[in-house]
Amino acid sequence: MRTAHASIMGLQQILFIVFGTIALGAAVAAVALRNAFHSALALAGSCLGVAGLLVSLGAPIVAGVQALVFIGGIAASIRFGPAPLREMTRSVHLGHNRSWWVGVVVAAALCGAIVWMVFSTDLDPAPDAAFIPSGSIEALGVALVSAEGFVLPLTIAVLLVGVALAGAARLVGRR
């Protein structure tokens, strides 16, 4: 139905709806499925949707990083990772808590609150920018590594990841 009116809504809107649905739907699947392994696959799908969302919003770099890290890294590690990880995800449990209803209530309440907030504020009208603003990649690169930019946080973040890597390797690698 929506595709019939594709000319009315822009390409970006279509992308948004498609990927948004994927993201949300896969997320719900991820949290609802009992088998942890299937949940992981659904998470990968949700990340894919989010990546698409980000592309539609005009940030392909972040989308790319997202895809690499989450889909590639996490899903792959759960699927092909160390044996304990695979065992953990394959053992079948009653997937949900005893008091899962608390979670539903809380999540619904929060969601409702935020959505209501969003729709009742007067946000600026969407600027009529080009679909994918060019030059953002270059600006991003410059901002990341220039001294008056974010080079220090970048260094710290990279160090953080490095340390996390080392720590994780140590934790997992010990036999």
Add this chain to the structure above:
Amino acid sequence: MDGITIFDLAWLIPFCPLFVFVLVALFAHRSRALSQQLAIYSILISTGLAVFMFLANMLVVIDGQSPEVFKPTFGEWFSLGADTFLIRIYIDQLNALMLAVLGLACLVIFIYSMGAMQDDPHAGSFFALMSLLVACVLGLLIFDNLLLFLVFWVMMDACAYLLVGLGHEQRSAREAALKVFLTAGVGDLLLLFGVGLLHFHTGYLTYDRVFGQETLQALAEIPFLSTQFPVGAVVALLFFGAAMVRSGQFPFHVWLPEAVVAPAPASALIHTATAFAGTFLLIRAFPLLDAAADVLVIPRFDLTVVAVVGIFTAVFAAVVAATQRDMRRALSFFAMGQLGYAIAALGLGAYVLGVFHLVTSVLSNTLLFLAAGSVTYGMEHGRQGQGENESFELNDMFNMGGLGERQPATLLMFLVGGASLVGFPLFTAGFWSKDAILAWTYTNNPTVFWVLALIAAVTSFGVMRQLGLIFVGAPRSRTAARVIESTPAMAVPLILTLFVLVVGLIGVPVSGASFLDVFLGVRGEAFQSAGGYVISESMALWSAVSALGLAVGFLVYAWTPAQAGGVDQIESLIRAMWLGWLYDLLRNALYVGELTYWFAKLSVLVGQVLAFGDGMLDWLVSGALRWLGRAPSLALAWLDARILTPFFRPIDRMAEPVAQAAGWVDVRLGAPADQLQHLVRYPARVAGLLDRWLDRLVNLAKPGTLALVRLSAVIDKGLDLVVKSVGRVVRVSGLWFRPRTGKVQGYLRLAAIAVVVLTAMFILFTFV
């Protein structure tokens, strides 16, 4: 030459074996097959390149042109003062020739090792170390920086030590390795001093700067430490000292015979490589030696020293070699003697002849060493299962005999090598080189000629003795009877025999100058041998003398071969002449080895004495310090006891009468004080009365105060109750909300609820 030539690959020559060393040492040494493959390929590459370069040079010379010396620079190493050390390759004709010959010899040795190291457990380390040794020698020959030269020189020591110590399970190997290392270290020191002195006075270390004309002139002027020796002479002597140690000239020859304990190909390589290294140093420093001024009225002092040492070593080595029982030691002494010849030639000024003899003797020595290795291999196989006793020496020639029938290929190798060593007329390379030297001395220095000729005779005798003892007659032990021929790989040195037979031709003078003259003499007039020597007369003379030695040896050892358990015939003859002590002296190489050993022990002893003295000194000093620390307190105590106390005693005695006086005063003053007391009592009574009245007042007010106190207590309890109940309520409600389980999700749940509540409140306050 602007294009890329073969010389651009010159850096590969030392680099390939070095690379293989690293590979084998790190990865491949467990696999014998892999390490030997790698080593042989690297040697193939290096030798191929070296031979190509030599041929290229040769072609240019044959064309009649003068080839440029090839000097590609590889960049700066480091700067020191005004000089910048460059890593530079320097290949001229001399280099090219030596590289080619060395490469060939190494190639043969390596292929031979394939067969020789078949059963050896140390094969991996062996190939690694051999590659490293080859790399060091090649690097030494190629680079033109004295500092790099020094580095490679020292590394060769380490290699030799490790190679000799390969069979470290046996004690003899360990001791020999140590002796090798320590003696070689002396040479390193000498070289270090020489290089340092040179750099100090000139500021440069590259050959062209250091050996240039102006530098040499300057060095010949500067006196060394205000002695009459100029610096140039001292440096030249130091260099020669280092070369002496390295080539095993007397009295630093001790380590060469010890080095034969290494596996046969290793000892062959060690002898070859170190011979090249030492003589190469001398050849490169030849301008320095040549330019040394007249010192102590001796003209051309340094060169004379060189010649004397060389000749003496030749004599010494030849004689000692004829008395040895161990086959390998005898060969080592023969090699030493040949090097002595070459060095003597250099010292006498015949530069080209020295190089020629070096080349030929290296080839023949290698052949001989490898052949000896083959004999050892055969004897080892013969020994198995024979149940010989512990002291059975494998390499003792008196335990061999009759091996000629069982090892014909080895016999051939030994024969050709020995013939070249001796200088068998006309066919062998050794003949041409020896003849060149002898001819030169015949015209210039007849005494030397006769000395060398006699030594040639002794050498011939010695070689014949070896051949006879090893290969002729009946086997003198059970082991010898079971000797087998060695593997085909070990027969590869037969190729060398071909070279030995042919190479001599490069030195044959054809119409006044030989090829070698032309080839090397291109470098400059100073390096040409004195042209035009008489061929026929000297040749005939020394050949005759040498043949005499051969004949004697043949008669004694081959015609009537020694019997089993018999003693050396010549030895018994000498002992019969009551010169047994002389024979023993010779056999043990003038006990120089023992002397150095005792010298080393002595220095250790001196060190221990010094250390002991140092300890004594320590003890004395610390004792003195301790006494010094106590002295003041002792002195003070003495002072106090002897001087101060007697001084103050009268004062002490005065104390009592004073006290008595004070008591008397007190009594007398007491009565008025008592009376004062009475006066004070009245106000006290009044105060008591007042106090009682106040008490009565207070008692009246008591009930009121009590009531107040009770009221405050009640209020207090009430407050307490309130607070407690509030607290209880809070606690209960808190407990009701707070998850008591240790589960993380519980806490998270509470946090999420709190977040929601907060968000709701936020919304309420902002939007409503």
Add this chain to the structure above:
Amino acid sequence: MAPLSWVLALAAGLFCVGLYAVLARRNAVTILMGVVLMLNAVVVNLVAFWRYVEIETAGGLVFALFVVLVTAAQVLVGLALAVALWRSRGTAVVDELESLKE
């Protein structure tokens, strides 16, 4: 162009789905997945605001990138911890981890 509010609403929805997973799932790995979903929502939020409000500067994208990086690090450590827990307790069910119980 989709209105900003839609995007924000979607992000809120993702966030809350992740929140549910954190509160109500029993497997340690699945809880971590919920955290990932929440952080994804944060990224979407950031990029949306960057796109619609402040597109001239690169700060928003940088922030989003850092969030992704930190998420990666956190997931790494979390998974490693889960593996370590599995190895020592034999279980990945969070309910059974109650050594902090009073």
